[in-house]
Amino acid sequence: MPFPSWLPSLVWTDYRLALLFTVLFPLALLLWTFIAKAEAMQSLLAIYWRVSSLLAITVYLLIGALPVGFVAGWLARLLIPVSLWFWADLNEEISEQPSSRLKLAFTSWRWAVSIYCGLGALAQIPVLRCAFLGANTLLGDPFCRLWLEPPWALREAIHATTKPFFLGFLALVALAVYVLYLGYFVVVRLGRQGRSATGQ
Numbered sequence: 001m002p003f004p005s006w007l008p009s010l011v012w013t014d015y016r017l018a019l020l021f022t023v024l025f026p027l028a029l030l031l032w033t034f035i036a037k038a039e040a041m042q043s044l045l046a047i048y049w050r051v052s053s054l055l056a057i058t059v060y061l062l063i064g065a066l067p068v069g070f071v072a073g074w075l076a077r078l079l080i081p082v083s084l085w086f087w088a089d090l091n092e093e094i095s096e097q098p099s100s101r102l103k104l105a106f107t108s109w110r111w112a113v114s115i116y117c118g119l120g121a122l123a124q125i126p127v128l129r130c131a132f133l134g135a136n137t138l139l140g141d142p143f144c145r146l147w148l149e150p151p152w153a154l155r156e157a158i159h160a161t162t163k164p165f166f167l168g169f170l171a172l173v174a175l176a177v178y179v180l181y182l183g184y185f186v187v188v189r190l191g192r193q194g195r196s197a198t199g200q
Contacts (some may be wrong), residue, residue, distance in 0.1 A: 029102075032159070040097070051180065052080055054079065055073065057072060057171050058073040060170065063159075064164050065168065065171075079083075085110075085114070
């Protein structure tokens with residue numbers, strides 16, 4: 001499948017933005033909330049990190065060139081905004097807090113990552129076809145390989161001596177645990193209200 005010459009740059013830009021919005025900013029905010037003892041924001045960030053761990057699993061699935069990684073990444077982009085806005089009690093507590101630089105930074109990040117994930121989920125719809133290819137076909141498809149190159153570069157940087165297949169296998173195990181936990185949470189615990197369902 002032919003693709004525009006600018007698409008590889010866009011793919012790498014997407015991974016860089018993901019690192020910025022889904023890892024670095026929320027990590028800095030988490031440290032800031034602990035210093036400021038902002039418990040409602042801490043609780044919401046704890047929920048965020050549980051949900052967004054699917055992104056890390058996705059990267060390792062793609063290192064192993066496992067097609068399910070494309071679905072996992074797309075679902076992560078849907079689940080992250082839901083995790084940040086679903087909890088009415090936390091939203092109310094945060095909105096009632098007095099204005100501060102922390103509140104401004106947190107609210108700005110929450111909107112930014114939600115917009116980023118929403119636009120990303122829409123843009124990733126054509127890429128979902130890669131999830132339905134066999135492993136060999138996936139590796140032979142230039143369009144799908146574009147999305148594997150950044151995870152492969154990560155492996156070269158931090159897991160150069162580890163086989164991609166082994167990393168992919170570990171990611172499959174992590175995905176199975178994630179799905180079981182998410183299923184248990186949705187089916188068994190979501191009937192509770194607010195933070196009581198999240199263990200906060």
